[in-house]
Amino acid sequence: MPFTFPVSSRFGPQPADPVGDLFSVLSRGDIISFAGGIPDGALFAFDDLRSSFEHVLAHQARRALQYGATPGEPELREAAAALVARDLPTTPDQIQVTSGSQEGIYLAAQALLSPGDVVLVEEPTYLAAVQAFMLGGARLVGVEADAEGMLPDALASAIAEHGAKVVYLIPTFANPSGKTMGRQRREQIAAVLLGTDVALIEDDPYGRLRFSGEPVAPIAALPGMAERTILLNSMSKVMAPGLRIGWMRVEGALRQILGIAKSAVTLQSPALNQLAVAHYLTHHDLDAHIASVVGPYRERRDALHAGLMAMLPATASVTRPDGGMFCWVRLGDDTDTAQLLPIAVEEGVAFVPGWSFYAADPDRSTMRLSYATNSPEMIAEGLRRLASALGR
Amino acid sequence: MPFTFPVSSRFGPQPADPVGDLFSVLSRGDIISFAGGIPDGALFAFDDLRSSFEHVLAHQARRALQYGATPGEPELREAAAALVARDLPTTPDQIQVTSGSQEGIYLAAQALLSPGDVVLVEEPTYLAAVQAFMLGGARLVGVEADAEGMLPDALASAIAEHGAKVVYLIPTFANPSGKTMGRQRREQIAAVLLGTDVALIEDDPYGRLRFSGEPVAPIAALPGMAERTILLNSMSKVMAPGLRIGWMRVEGALRQILGIAKSAVTLQSPALNQLAVAHYLTHHDLDAHIASVVGPYRERRDALHAGLMAMLPATASVTRPDGGMFCWVRLGDDTDTAQLLPIAVEEGVAFVPGWSFYAADPDRSTMRLSYATNSPEMIAEGLRRLASALGR
Numbered sequence: 001m002p003f004t005f006p007v008s009s010r011f012g013p014q015p016a017d018p019v020g021d022l023f024s025v026l027s028r029g030d031i032i033s034f035a036g037g038i039p040d041g042a043l044f045a046f047d048d049l050r051s052s053f054e055h056v057l058a059h060q061a062r063r064a065l066q067y068g069a070t071p072g073e074p075e076l077r078e079a080a081a082a083l084v085a086r087d088l089p090t091t092p093d094q095i096q097v098t099s100g101s102q103e104g105i106y107l108a109a110q111a112l113l114s115p116g117d118v119v120l121v122e123e124p125t126y127l128a129a130v131q132a133f134m135l136g137g138a139r140l141v142g143v144e145a146d147a148e149g150m151l152p153d154a155l156a157s158a159i160a161e162h163g164a165k166v167v168y169l170i171p172t173f174a175n176p177s178g179k180t181m182g183r184q185r186r187e188q189i190a191a192v193l194l195g196t197d198v199a200l201i202e203d204d205p206y207g208r209l210r211f212s213g214e215p216v217a218p219i220a221a222l223p224g225m226a227e228r229t230i231l232l233n234s235m236s237k238v239m240a241p242g243l244r245i246g247w248m249r250v251e252g253a254l255r256q257i258l259g260i261a262k263s264a265v266t267l268q269s270p271a272l273n274q275l276a277v278a279h280y281l282t283h284h285d286l287d288a289h290i291a292s293v294v295g296p297y298r299e300r301r302d303a304l305h306a307g308l309m310a311m312l313p314a315t316a317s318v319t320r321p322d323g324g325m326f327c328w329v330r331l332g333d334d335t336d337t338a339q340l341l342p343i344a345v346e347e348g349v350a351f352v353p354g355w356s357f358y359a360a361d362p363d364r365s366t367m368r369l370s371y372a373t374n375s376p377e378m379i380a381e382g383l384r385r386l387a388s389a390l391g392r
Numbered sequence: 393m394p395f396t397f398p399v400s401s402r403f404g405p406q407p408a409d410p411v412g413d414l415f416s417v418l419s420r421g422d423i424i425s426f427a428g429g430i431p432d433g434a435l436f437a438f439d440d441l442r443s444s445f446e447h448v449l450a451h452q453a454r455r456a457l458q459y460g461a462t463p464g465e466p467e468l469r470e471a472a473a474a475l476v477a478r479d480l481p482t483t484p485d486q487i488q489v490t491s492g493s494q495e496g497i498y499l500a501a502q503a504l505l506s507p508g509d510v511v512l513v514e515e516p517t518y519l520a521a522v523q524a525f526m527l528g529g530a531r532l533v534g535v536e537a538d539a540e541g542m543l544p545d546a547l548a549s550a551i552a553e554h555g556a557k558v559v560y561l562i563p564t565f566a567n568p569s570g571k572t573m574g575r576q577r578r579e580q581i582a583a584v585l586l587g588t589d590v591a592l593i594e595d596d597p598y599g600r601l602r603f604s605g606e607p608v609a610p611i612a613a614l615p616g617m618a619e620r621t622i623l624l625n626s627m628s629k630v631m632a633p634g635l636r637i638g639w640m641r642v643e644g645a646l647r648q649i650l651g652i653a654k655s656a657v658t659l660q661s662p663a664l665n666q667l668a669v670a671h672y673l674t675h676h677d678l679d680a681h682i683a684s685v686v687g688p689y690r691e692r693r694d695a696l697h698a699g700l701m702a703m704l705p706a707t708a709s710v711t712r713p714d715g716g717m718f719c720w721v722r723l724g725d726d727t728d729t730a731q732l733l734p735i736a737v738e739e740g741v742a743f744v745p746g747w748s749f750y751a752a753d754p755d756r757s758t759m760r761l762s763y764a765t766n767s768p769e770m771i772a773e774g775l776r777r778l779a780s781a782l783g784r
Contacts, residue, residue, distance in 0.1 A: 003620040005591050005646040006557045008528075009506035041454040049457065050449045057442045062433040065441065065632035099491060099658040106657050110527060114401040115507065131656040135502060136400075165398045199397050228395040240457035242663040254397040264523040265498050265657060266491040270665055271634040 010135050032382035034304070034369035035350040037175060037325060041373075043293045044240050048284040052276040055283075064272040070259045072097025072247070073271055075278035080247045083281070084233065088221040094249050096258050097269045101205045101234035101246040103262075105129045105168075108201045108230045109136035110261045111254060118164040120198075122150045124328070124357030124366065126175045129168055129203065138166075140359035147319075149174060149181045152188035159196055166199050171219055173206040173324025176357045176368035180322055183216050190222045200225065205234040205246070208290055210323035211298035220249070227251050230258075235277055237325070238290055243273045294323070301327070303376035304369060307383040325372040328354075331365035335390075338364065343392055349385035402527050424774035426696070426761035427742040429567060429717060433765075435685045436632050440676040444668045447675075456664040462651045464489025464639070465663055467670035472639045475673070476625065480613040486641050488650050489661045493597045493626035493638040495654075497521045497560075500593045500622045501528035502653045503646060510556040512590075514542045516720070516749030516758065518567045521560060521595065530558075532751035539711075541566060541573045544580035551588055558591050563611055565598040565716025568749045568760035572714055575608050582614040592617065597626040597638070600682055602715035603690035612641070619643050622650075627669055629717070630682055635665045686715070693719070695768035696761060699775040717764040720746075723757035727782075730756065735784055741777035 056064050063073075071077065077092035084090040098104040105128075113119065115137030121130070123142035133140055141162050144154040150169060158164060169189070171181040181189070193200060202220050220229035234246035250258065262268065280286070301320070304327050308318045315332040331337070337353040344350060354366025371379060448456050455465075463469065469484040476482040490496040497520075505511065507529030513522070515534035525532055533554050536546040542561060550556060561581070563573040573581070585592060594612050612621035626638035642650065654660065672678070693712070696719050700710045707724040723729070729745040736742060746758025763771060 003589070003591075005620070005644070006504050006506075006509075006589075007646070007649055008503055008509075010502060011649055011652065036459075038459045041458045044454065044457050046449075046453050046457075050453065053445055053449055057438075057445055061438050061442065062436065063634075065436050065438075065634040066433045067428075067430045067628075067633045099662075102659045103657060110402060111400055112398050114398075115529070117398075117400075128655060128659065131652065135653065135656045137507070197395070197398075199395075228397070236459075241459045242455075242457040244658065244660070244662040252397070254399070257399055257403055260403065260523065261527065263494075263520060264527045265495060266636065267494045267520065268636070270491075270636040270662060273662055273665070 010137065031345065031348055031350050032374060032378055032385065033350045034371070034374070034382060035352050036370050036373055038241065039237055039325070039372055040293070040296065043296065045284070045289045048280060048289070049240060049276070052279040052284070055279050056272060056275045060275050064275050066271060068268050068271040068274070070263050070268050071095070071255070072269065073274040073278060075282070076274040079278045079281040080233070084231065084249050087217040088226055088231075090249055094251055094255065096248045096250065096255055096262060097274055098246045098248055098262070099244040099266060099269050100236050100241065101203055101232040102128055102132070103266065104230070104232035104246055104248040105201065105203060106132040107258050107261045107265065108232070108248065109133050109138060111257045112166050112199055113138045117166070118162045120155065120158050120162070120164045120167045121359055122169060122174065123359065124176055124354060125168065125359070126170060126203070127356045130359060133168070142359040142361070145177070145179070147179060148185045149177070149179045150189065152185070152192050155189060156192045159192070159198055164198055166201060167193065168201045168203065169219070170203045172204055172216065173209065173321050173326075175206070175324070176326050176352065176354070177328040178319040178321030178324055178326040180213070180216065186216065186219045187222060190219055190225050193228065194224050200229040201232065202229050203232045205232070205237050206324035208238050209294065209297065211294035211301070213322035230254075238286065239277065239280065243277060245269060245273050245277045297325075297372060299376060300371035300374060300379060303379040304371035307379060308369070311383055311387050325370045327369050327371065329367050329369060330363060333365055336364045337367040340389060344386060344389040347385040347389045349382045349389065351386070402529065423737065423740055423742050424766065424770055424777065425742045426763070426766070426774060427744050428762055428765060430633065431629055431717070431764055432685070432688065435688065437676070437681045440672060440681070441632060441668070444671040444676070447671050448664060448667045452667050456667050458663060460660050460663040460666070462655050462660050463487070463647070464661065465666040465670060467674070468666040471670045471673040472625070476623065476641050479609040480618055480623075482641055486643055486647065488640045488642065488647055488654060489666055490638045490640055490654070491636040491658060491661050492628050492633065493595055493624040494520055494524070495658065496622070496624040496638055496640040497593065497595060498524040499650050499653045499657065500624070500640065501525050501530060503649045504558050504591055505530045509558070510554040512547065512550050512554070512556045512559045513751055514561060514566065515751065516568055516746060517560065517751070518562060518595070519748045522751060525560070534751040534753070537569070537571070539571060540577045541569070541571045542581065544577070544584050547581060548584045551584070551590055556590055558593060559585065560593045560595065561611070562595045564596055564608065565601065565713050565718075567598070567716070568718050568744065568746070569720040570711040570713030570716055570718040572605070572608065578608065578611045579614060582611055582617050585620065586616050592621040593624065594621050595624045597624070597629050598716035600630050601686065601689065603686035603693070605714035622646075630678065631669065631672065635669060637661060637665050637669045689764060691768060692763035692766060692771060695771040696763040699771060700761070703775055703779050717762045719761050719763065721759050721761060722755060725757055728756045729759040732781060736778060736781040739777040739781045741774045741781065743778070
């Protein structure tokens with residue numbers, strides 16, 4: 001009889017791999033894909049990144065290729081603290097380097113949550129965060145949102161009803177919705193949390209990728225919030241995801257717990273990549289690079305948003321983000337976008353069906369579309385294909 | 393009242409961080425350290441690694457800096473499969489790339505083990521594996537070992553007594569003991585496992601770093617074992633740990649589960665590092681590099697082993713490994729090496745106290761010493777300091 005590996009109860013009877021499935025769809029060359037959550041590779045700062053790696057391999061090779069300390073390389077922790085300190089006083093010892101903000105979410109879940117603990121998330125929310133919380137044994141509860149994201153009253157009720165330990169939010173250019181909380185909404189969310197013992201995981205991978213509207217500081221920067229917030233940043237969207245470098249900012253004793261978890265999971269992030277990112281941040285101009293890429297992103301957002309508004313029926317709604325990568329569509333009829341996807345792929349266009357972004361009770365007429373990697377012309381053609389799919 | 397973060401029940405009331413603590417001790421410049429589990433940075437293949445990164449950044453930059461597929465970059469999966477296939481037929485789709493073999497252990501634990509499940513480990517075993525299993529909620533049970541590692545009869549009894557799901561072994565140049573299972577012992581271990589539904593996690597980061605004796609194929613290569621084994625390899629000890637590249641070899645449907653876990657933890661390993669390692673493996677000569685470094689390691693093993701034998705009392709035993717990095721000392725008296733360590737550090741020498749490598753009931757007179765990073769002269773001086781500490 002052939003051997004069958006045991007499978008942990010962490011995984012359901014039919015484990016789904018929406019993230020992996022997504023990457024498979026993307027690899028087909030003839031598809032116009034709105035499905036990715038990836039930055040446009042044509043816009044990477046190739047020369048500055050290459051020269052940063054060359055510098056490190058020429059002058060710091062022995063350190064770069066060796067094991068390093070779990071919290072991260074000192075130069076990167078310092079550069080990261082300086083970036084975070086634009087909004088919120090931060091010292092290098094409050095920084096734990098991670099392999100992208102994905103590992104930050106995962107480690108935060110491991111550190112804070114015991115099996116069965118409740119995490120409150122906006123509906124819809126980032127699907128790989130849902131996976132990270134589920135594998136940690138947490139129970140996810142979705143909280144109602146409006147055009148600015150999670151509703152403070154709904155948050156207060158959910159805390160009271162479920163005894164939640166943690167709230168997970170992407171307050172700026174959320175994945176998948178593209179929504180951003182204004183300052184007043186952030187203050188209302190903070191006011192709810194300050195009266196409780198609930199911690200906040202504030203995921204901010206997109207915040208600096210703003211192309212319209214006024215910047216808003218993270219919730220962690222509001223009075224009293226820093227001490228109860230794990231703030232997550234990533235270089236994936238503003239520099240390059242292939243480096244797998246991000247960090248978490250946290251105060252007090254929890255950093256040691258996060259370090260123990262980091263040790264058990266990956267020991268440390270690659271010293272080479274850390275030193276190269278630190279070199280880039282101290283010798284090149286990330287702000288100037290971001291300023292050079294937001295123009296194309298703004299143009300693409302305009303193309304996708306206007307195109308969707310013109311194409312979709314009156315029942316539909318479409319978010320119009322001020323940054324990040326995503327428009328979120330709610331068809332508002334009985335369309336199931338999971339059934340629409342194979343038809344769309346036949347027509348040569350892809351998106352992410354919305355159901356996988358919900359903790360429970362998905363609105364199946366929703367879908368996420370990214371404008372980040374397609375020119376306005378490609379977006380127009382993609383929308384023509386999507387219209388054909390909807391027509392069938 | 394200041395806010396206190398909740399801490400997961402995964403962590404005990406006084407969470408220890410032996411790995412992190414170790415790296416702190418190592419950072420003191422005046423210490424002769426036998427504590428590290430790190431390769432000698434002076435022996436890295438600097439030129440070949442630098443040219444591999446330069447090639448990738450010059451010719452594959454856009455892919456290298458972008459997100460990639462969860463299982464890993466095709467070139468690396470192919471090169472990894474070819475390496476594993478020297479012992480055991482392996483196809484690229486059986487490879488999941490990991491951030492060092494640490495992430496391999498962690499993902500295997502997450503995939504296979506439900507909270508409360510029993511993992512059998514050799515006593516003593518790799519401490520960061522213990523951490524990975526504990527965070528997964530597993531219950532660790534230590535199995536008795538002799539000079540070749542885990543005893544087959546003790547394994548059979550432990551399986552019968554504890555209903556174990558998984559056995560974790562480092563059969564070649566084990567950490568911390570330096571022991572290697574001969575072919576016959578491997579066959580006996582396999583025979584025990586083949587009669588059960590117990591899976592094997594075979595951790596083999598050191599196997600190719602052999603400087604004496606005859607190579608032995610992994611247990612996974614014995615008849616019937618491949619289908620029930622997750623085999624873990626790493627480039628950390630034979631190429632460079634700062635790249636954080638390793639892989640797991642697994643057959644059948646479990647790879648998808650491992651991929652879901654990988655997605656949730658780190659999404660994927662850095663494409664840049666993967667492509668550079670793949671380039672190194674296909675355009676440079678890893679075997680020749682290993683052949684060039686094992687000479688110094690052999691010399692250092694001889695210096696440490698002979699020095700310890702000359703210095704320690706007759707009650708003590710010292711392992712003499714054929715490869716890898718570690719001698720394991722058992723003083724066999726009432727010395728507690730955890731209490732000896734601060735005295736040794738005062739004398740200017742460091743080692744790892746043995747207690748942290750035990751799942752339960754540690755022999756507190758044990759310690760792990762690595763010869764990998766010190767010249768024979770430094771080893772002699774370090775042993776003089778250790779003798780002074782033991783004398784106090």
